[in-house]
Amino acid sequence: MDDSGDSGRPQPGAGGTAPGTDPDDGKPKRPAEPGGGLLMGRPFGVPVYVAPSWFVVAALITWVFGGQLDRVLPELGGARYLVALFFAIAFYASVLVHELAHTVAALRYKLPVRRIQLQFFGGVSEIEKETETPGREFVLAFVGPLLSLVLGGVFYGAMQLVEPGTVPGVLLAGLMISNLIVAAFNLLPGLPLDGGRMLRAVVWKITGKPMSGTIAAAWVGRGLAVTVLIGLPLLTHTGALGGTAQDIGGVETVMDALLAAILAGIIWTGAGNSLRMARLREHLPDLRARTLTRRAVPVESATPLSEALRRANEAGARALVVVDGQGNPKGVVREAAIVGVPEHRRPWVAVSGLAQELTDGMKVPAELAGEALLDRLKATPATEYLVVEETGEIYGVLSTADVERAFVKAMARPGA
Numbered sequence: 098m099d100d101s102g103d104s105g106r107p108q109p110g111a112g113g114t115a116p117g118t119d120p121d122d123g124k125p126k127r128p129a130e131p132g133g134g135l136l137m138g139r140p141f142g143v144p145v146y147v148a149p150s151w152f153v154v155a156a157l158i159t160w161v162f163g164g165q166l167d168r169v170l171p172e173l174g175g176a177r178y179l180v181a182l183f184f185a186i187a188f189y190a191s192v193l194v195h196e197l198a199h200t201v202a203a204l205r206y207k208l209p210v211r212r213i214q215l216q217f218f219g220g221v222s223e224i225e226k227e228t229e230t231p232g233r234e235f236v237l238a239f240v241g242p243l244l245s246l247v248l249g250g251v252f253y254g255a256m257q258l259v260e261p262g263t264v265p266g267v268l269l270a271g272l273m274i275s276n277l278i279v280a281a282f283n284l285l286p287g288l289p290l291d292g293g294r295m296l297r298a299v300v301w302k303i304t305g306k307p308m309s310g311t312i313a314a315a316w317v318g319r320g321l322a323v324t325v326l327i328g329l330p331l332l333t334h335t336g337a338l339g340g341t342a343q344d345i346g347g348v349e350t351v352m353d354a355l356l357a358a359i360l361a362g363i364i365w366t367g368a369g370n371s372l373r374m375a376r377l378r379e380h381l382p383d384l385r386a387r388t389l390t391r392r393a394v395p396v397e398s399a400t401p402l403s404e405a406l407r408r409a410n411e412a413g414a415r416a417l418v419v420v421d422g423q424g425n426p427k428g429v430v431r432e433a434a435i436v437g438v439p440e441h442r443r444p445w446v447a448v449s450g451l452a453q454e455l456t457d458g459m460k461v462p463a464e465l466a467g468e469a470l471l472d473r474l475k476a477t478p479a480t481e482y483l484v485v486e487e488t489g490e491i492y493g494v495l496s497t498a499d500v501e502r503a504f505v506k507a508m509a510r511p512g513a
Contacts, residue, residue, distance in 0.1 A: 134214065143200050143210045145193065150217035158185040162271065169267055184268055188275050189215055191248050195279060196220040198244040202237045218363060219279070226468070227378065231302040231310070238294035245280035249273050287318030289367030311375035318368030326361035330354050381467040384503055390463065390484045390493035391415040395424060398449035402438060405430070405448050416494035418483060419452045428452030429459070429481045429494055453479065460485055463492045474500065 301310035458477025
């Protein structure tokens with residue numbers, strides 16, 4: 098199953114600590130490489146990971162397909178499982194091509210792709226930003242199923258060149274059918290599937306509102322989830338998908354029901370997540386650096402903490418910025434570090450020992466807002482940032498904890 102979309106958006110965390118920051122010392126760390134399994138390569142500069150769940154489904158495909166080969170090609174004996182394993186790998190290579198189609202389209206539209214991950218039910222391309230137009234959204238979603246259809250045609254053509262009933266013939270037939278199923282499934286018009294994104298693009302184009310498209314496609318996706326949960330076991334039981342009435346009470350019936358429940362759960366959850374992400378983006382403009390910034394007072398590095406706090410209280414400020422003799426900012430005193438100093442020791446502790454040294458990424462323009470603000474904070478994880486005017490003048494200090502609280506408050510509004 099494909100679930101291309103923007104899942105790289107920073108989320109509010111616990112305790113006011115930015116992702117990638119040590120909760121003990123608050124110092125920024127180098128952002129971790131996006132993980133999720135075994136790194137297989139970086140086509141087009143995008144890391145491709147194989148999740149641990151892939152090995153489970155690969156083993157399952159090998160077992161099931163190996164059993165089918167025993168009926169079609171009994172002369173293979175135990176070697177049928179090697180052939181079945183090759184099929185599992187080739188099938189997921191096809192899924193990778195499907196995901197690379199999304200990736201190439203996204204990069205063509207200058208949308209950053211965090212990673213591709215191959216997992217239990219297919220693959221996911223984690224595209225970090227939304228497309229700007231419904232036309233681009235439609236193309237970005239459609240190229241994946243299109244490539245799966247093309248691969249199905251390629252495997253069908255290759256089948257004509259080999260003898261039916263042979264190992265190559267059976268493998269090519271299996272790959273043709275599996276790619277057609279992938280294409281057909283992803284064209285279903287409900288989020289989080291590609292067809293859902295295509296439906297979203299159409300409604301967006303008609304209404305002029307991306308949120309309307311998301312709501313429509315998400316609710317259709319939830320309807321699909323219910324349909325899969327109820328309909329898939331019925332179809333297999335009646336024989337429409339190869340099942341038999343004799344399967345009732347047997348392993349096949351249990352597996353069909355389990356598969357339907359897992360698929361339905363994934364679709365339902367994905368549709369809900371799409372709705373939440375869309376509502377998040379609706380409220381992103383409310384996150385403005387200027388309105389979230391704490392007033393700060395400048396203090397020199399040798400100033401005792403008690404004296405710095407006294408000046409801050411007099412000025413009605415909630416943050417401290419360490420400056421040099423010329424008033425140039427050099428660091429931001431971390432709130433967590435202040436709390437960690439007992440009151441009786443504060444006259445003997447200089448603010449320089451509690452400050453986080455400023456880097457260029459920790460200087461945030463006061464006019465930054467919405468997605469641009471979150472992208473800036475994500476690029477340089479820290480607990481506090483210096484907010485500056487266009488002239489370079491100190492405006493104040495932005496705390497990650499304040500951004501997170503504003504984020505949660507925005508999402509808790511009616512309709513969010």
